[in-house]
Amino acid sequence: MFAIAVELLAGRYTATQFNDRSQPEWPPHPARLFSALVAAWADSEEPDPGERAALRWLEDQGAPDIHCGEDHWRTVVTHYVPVNDATALIRDVSSSTYEPVESARQAVADAQRSGDEKATQRALVALTKAEAKAVADAAKAGALTGHETASMAIGVLEVLPENRGKQGRTYPTIIPDRPTVWFVWPTAQASGQDRGALDALLGRVARIGHSSTLVACRCDETGPESKPAWVPGGSAGEARRVRVPRTGLIDRLELAFQMHHGEEPRTLPAGMVNYHQPRQARTQARRPRLGGDWYVLGFTERKFPAATQVLAVARATRNALLTHGVQPSPEILSGHQRQPGGSGPTPPLERPHLAVVPLLNAGNPHSDGTIYGVALVLPAECPAEDRRAVEGALRTWATVGDHDEFKLTLPARSDGRSAHYTLADLGVDRSKAGSEPQWLNTALTDRRKTTTRDYWCRPAKRWLTVTPIALDRFPGNLRSPKPEARDRAEAEAAAVVARACVNAGLADRPEDVKVTIRLDAPLVGIPASPAGRNTPGQRQFPGFQTGGGVPRACVHAEIEFPEPVRGPVLIGAGRYLGYGLCLPRDQKPEAK
Structure with missing residues (x-):
């Protein structure tokens, strides 16, 4: 084995992609390292023939494995700088x-x-x-x-x-979670002379990529302990094109320098190889803690609540279940621990309980956020007694009116008038793979895909918020006019969302989850987060408060997991009332 360690002294890597100067390059291309070694060799007053021979050996070793951390993109900002070629003299000097x-x-x-x-x-x-x-x-x-x-x-x-x-x-930059990048040739065997020559050259390499990317490089006999993040190979659709050394590259670099002398626009005459990320595939997608059966109710009479009524619909549905369920209310419905004697404050339940999730029209070009139905989502581990308590509350609620309808009343609005809706078409979508939905009542023959479990629970790596995430802690001023304060708040919000994903059973570690915070909605037709500025004509979700009246900051987000997870992705402090509901976006299904 032969390995080279490149330590990013500033903890960041600034370099542009070879085919898009507005995007950062990651992982660092091995050809960049090789070119830096050639430049260090050629910069000597009398280049050492032994070092040149070592470079020839290295270029013959082919594409190395790359060990590096996960990439975190820094926002690309355009900087306006003075040009360096101002006409300073009245008459030019020939x-x-x-x-x-x-x-x-x-x-x-x-x-x-x-x-x-x-x-x-x-x-x-x-x-x-x-x-x-x-x-x-x-x-x-x-x-x-x-x-x-x-x-x-x-x-x-x-x-x-x-x-x-x-x-x-522009200076596209990556901030990896580990500052050292390794290039490893697993089968290469360098002679002591070549290894010594390359180690001397590596000690003279000061930067790779942009001049601000300062590095310290060295040879290593043992290599990294971690598994490679990128290895040669992979299909064209999934792989990343990476420039690597190839036989004769040092000759081509010398010839290119004779033409441009380090001044004219130029390209790196390297080879191109597909790289992919070797990951151990799970036999089954990860299942969240709120991954049990769904009881689905659909709105009727072509009268549907708007997206901004999500919390009102969820709270009204939950209150109806509490009213029509057995008394005192079981923990699965109330979300609070039962107290002996039935008096005094009741602490929140430490285990998952029933989530009431309004289902919005989202995920297609014509979405408008209309609420088409409500899902009662059971925990993945749900005792039979809790399941009977939910079904009993539903049966009692249905007997108040017609047996196939559920009357729902939303709280009075500012004009003092309450909104009345009718829910029907009760069905059960089982969490067990391969089981068919069991529709208990079929008043609606043309069911909408957005009211089915499969639409929200397909395995995927990338998920986008439909309803905003209520954060468990205050991140800071997300609307600060100061970029530094705003960046800190967004970073803290992203960390809170990542921890919420772990709490929901969607990931093992917060650092495994990549989160991009947004105040606007990432999907068409969905209102903005209540943390955004009040823009005239812009719809926003209402703010969220806990049962104790504590307000929570709310954000939209784009979330990417290292491996596919199965929905529903419900995260944050409002997950039991429909906030923090996400839609899988690895594929783009059509919805109606």
Whole structure:
């Protein structure tokens, strides 16, 4: 085995993708490391032939395995910087003025190596004359003649940074969770001479990618303990194209330098290889704690609540179940521990209980967030006694009116009028794979896909919020006008969401979950988070408060897990009342 460790001294990696300069490159391409080694070798006054031979050996080893941390993208911001090529002189100094100076210096060096004293004296006299002429030409070019125009004066002032024109620059950057990147050739066997030469070269490599990416590199005989994050291979649809060393690359780099001399636009003449992430596939997608059976009720009469009534619908449904269930209310319905004697405050239940989840029209180009139904979601581990308590409350509720209808009354609005709705078509979607839904009543013959369990519970890595996530703790000012304060708040909110995913049984560690915080909705037709600014004409979800009246900050989010998880993805402090409901987006199903 042969391994090279590259430590990112600033903890970040700034480099652009070879085919998109607005996007960051990750993982670092092995060809970048090889080019940095070639540059370190060629920068010597007399490049060492032994080091060149070691580079030839390295380029023959092919594509290495890459061990690196997960990538966390820093937001790409355009910076406007002064250009470096302002016209500072009234009259340009021809390059022919300075070329004789360089030639004279080379002649002096050649004469001194030859040992010919007379030739050396003649070369020194020629060099003195060339330097004097260059100084005189430069002074003449910058001297005033009395015939300068206003445009010439402006050209001279452009040498000052505040007067130069500014151009946009972007610096796409990755901040990995581990600062050391390893390139490992598992079957390579380097000789002691090649290893020593490469180690000496690595000690002279100061950066890889952008000049701000400072690195410390070394050879290592043991390599990393972790498994590789990226390995060569993979199908075109799933793989990432990575530039790697190939046989003859050092010759191509030398030839390219003779053409551009490090100044003209250029491309890296490396080989291209597919890389993929080797992951151990789960035999079965992870099942969340709220992964039990669903009891689904659909709204009738073409009268549907709007998305902004999610909390009102959830609380009204839960209150109806509490009213029509046995008394005192069982823990599965109340979400609180029973107290002996039935008096005094009741602490919240420590285990999962029934979640009341309004089901919105979401996930297609014509979605508007209309609530088509309500799902009563049982925990994955639900005792038979708890299941009977839920079904008993449903049966009692249905007997109040017609046997196939459930009357629902929402609290009075600002005008003092209550909203009345009818729920029907009670059905059960079993959590067991392969089981068919059991519709207990079929008043609605044309069921909407968004009211089925399968629509919300397909295994996927990437999930987008439909209803906002109520955070378990305050993250800071997400709307701060100061970028630093806003970034800190978003980072804290992302950490809270990641921990909520662990609490919901969707991941083992918070660092395994990639979260992007948003205040607007990531899906079409869905209202914004209540943490966003009140924009005229923009719909927003209502704020969330706990049963004790404690307000919670709410955010939308895009969540990516390292492996597919099975829904429902319900996270955050409001998960038992329909907040924090996410939709799988690995595929884009059609909904109606």
